[in-house]
Amino acid sequence: MFKKPFNLGQSHKVSGADRKKLRKALEKVYGVGEDGLEAILPAKAGELECVKLASPSRVVLYLHDGSPILLDPNGKGDYAPTVFALWRWPDLLPRVYVKHPAVSRYLVGGADLMLPGVAMPAEGLPAFQVGQWLLAVCSPGNPAPVAVGAAVMDSSDAAARIRGQVPGGCRGKLVEVMQHYGDCLWSDVGGRAVPNAGFLADGVVPPGSAADGAAERIAGLSLDGAGGAGGESGAASTSGSGAGAAGGGGEAEAEAVDMDALLESVDSLTDSDALAQLQAILHPVACAPFTLTTLAQALTKSVKDGDLPLNSSVLWNQHMLPQRPAGSTLDVKKSKHKKMSKFLQATGLLTCKEDKHSGDVIVTAVNRNTAAAESAGPTAGAPETAAATSGGAGASSSAAGGNDGSGCQAQLLIEEVYKPGRELRPIFEELKLNPEALYTGSEAAEVALAYVKAAGLDDPARAQLPDNRTLQLNPLLCDALFKGFIKKGETYPTHLPKSELREAFMRRMHLQCRLSRGAYQVCVVRKGAPPAVAISTEKRQGNKRVTKIAGLEAFLVDPEVVAGECQRKFACSTSVVDLPGKNTGQEVVLQGSFPEKAADFLMTTYGIPKKYFLVKSA
DSSP: OOSSOOOEEEEEEOOHHHHHHHHHHHHHHHOOOHHHHHHHSOSSSSOEEEEEEOTTOOOEEEEETTEEEEEESSSSSOOEEOHHHHHHOGGGSOEEEBSSGGGHHHHHTTOOEEGGGBOOOTTOOOOOOTTTOEEEEEOTTOOSOSEEEEESSOHHHHHHHHTTOSTTOSOSEEEEEEEETTSHIIIIISTTOOSSTTBOSSOBOOGGGTTSHHHHHHHTOOTTSSSSEEGGGTEEOOOSSOGGGSOOHHHHHHHHHHHHHHHHHHHTSOOOHHHHHHHHHHSGGGTTTHHHHHHHHHHHHTOOGGGOSEEHHHIIIIIIGGGSOTTOOOOGGGSSSOSHHHHHHHHSSEEEEEOTTTOOEEEEEEOHHHHHHHTSSOOTTOOOOSOOOOOSTTOEEEOOOOSSSSOOOOOEEEEEEEEEOGGGHHHHHHTTOOTTSOBOHHHHHHHHHHHHHHHTTTOTTTSOOSSTTEEEOOHHHHHHHHTTTSOTTOOOOSEEEGGGHHHHHHTTEEEEEEEEETTTTEEEEEESSOOOEEEEEEEETTTEEEEEEEOOGGGTOOHHHHHHHHHHHHTOOEEEEEOSSSSOOEEEEEESOOHHHHHHHHHHHHOOOGGGEEEEOO
16 A cells, blocks of 8 residues: 555644543454554654545544554545554454564565465464554564564465465465555655564664674565575575674674574474475575576477477476476575576577567577487486376376466366265165265266176176176166156156166266375365356557456356466466355456466366366457
8 A cells, every 4th residue: 555655745743532432443343452552653742643545545544642553444434553553552453473574575675465474373363354454564573563464364275385285285364464564654644653673674673682693684585586595606605784784703603503403494384385485585595506407408308399489488398397396496596697688598408598578588499409408317306297196987186286386286187977976875775885985987887787787787697687798686776776767657667778777877976076186185066067268358548458267166267376387477466355155266467468478377277178178259
């Protein structure tokens, strides 16, 4: 809300009566007691001023002694506290903590709080609901909040995602930040005030460690390689007048001890893409040597001649990242080349040219002999890129390549299974099989043959058979296969050709679809075949077009994550809207016309088979 500079409009002093109304509103909405009210907004002490932001903004600020403690986003009386109010009374809102002080750097930079950066305490997250609660975001060891924002998912849903109990894993946004330390409200109106010594220029650390060089490095880390590590040496840099600038054996030894403690604290965190990148900064040497080998692996195993010419970003995202060693991070900025274009041209494995219009580097040819030599001795831990297939009728799976710089997406497995209808229950019970279980098509056919064998319906010695290609129907099997299909007045058959047994038996089985994704193999079973992913375009506001994607939830894909990835992939604005109706899911809206490109992206990234797409262009 205050990421960019803004202009102030009209202002006036708040009367005593209006001050009482504000205090009552805080007491009613946030349940704050008298002590909290006196700390945030005293009944009589201090001067209270109401300031409106310049048009067209409708935001209203309330300043107490020059400190912006409250804001009204729409000017309708929906009062929200700022970090200045939370510094006066930290218990005003439920608090969530980030996993590591280094994460606070991105909150200070204006980023929203994502689930991979949220710490899960032993007692669990505080109770909150989406759309009804504001949350205070804090850094470990520092009680003063860094940011305040709205929860975009329930606490129960967030806890399940963090623990990996929900398909899609620990991904998505938890808090949409409304105001934070370091924004323009803090700098232009709040006078750059800080609650304690732990609030540094690049992040928030425990107050007691603010003078420590290690704390400076924790808060000053940069996942883009701009400031967290020093050059190719990989030595962590210090900001300001940190301890690293001083010489002397004693100080150097203390700094090494601090760094060891820092690395130990990061290694103890839960593994995630964001923390893997953070760890790669702390251990920059661990990720740099794999870049050339990984490129050679990608050219040998993944890139085909038919894929050329190939954009360098596609080569990186769809071919190199899936070949990287497990647990490692590739970062061209940590190599001596610094840029992807210079790296590709210097390898000697490729022939490249630069697109005159876009400036992108295009790979036009591959030196296969050199690439094969470089890739000799596969990189340890590199994942297989071939799609895995599963047995059973209609079973299909595909391994999706990473698209966001963080590695491969989780594998999707789609399997058609069947549940016995109520007419077949006696058959399964007769064979001591569970009639509530799910069976593949081949397993269901084996059940039918097993019952025929057990009842001796195909045995000439026990049944009256006209030939060896026919089986006799007993009353139980006849009712199971034909009851309800035989019209009134017609006679039930007494014999059935063996070739028709499977078809008649499967007619009584109900089709189900079993989907699973990821290492946890969380399965979801739905009736019938999964609905298609609907991709359509729509004309809006003259000649502008938008692309709409619906039905992702059926394939265990989070629309919020897809929206973020499409925003980076297609360089367009994206949003997620709820579809009309109850429990109908969400729809991703892309500004621009990308129906075919979006379908290809989803197939490649998330492994959704092509037959489950319905693409319509207006």
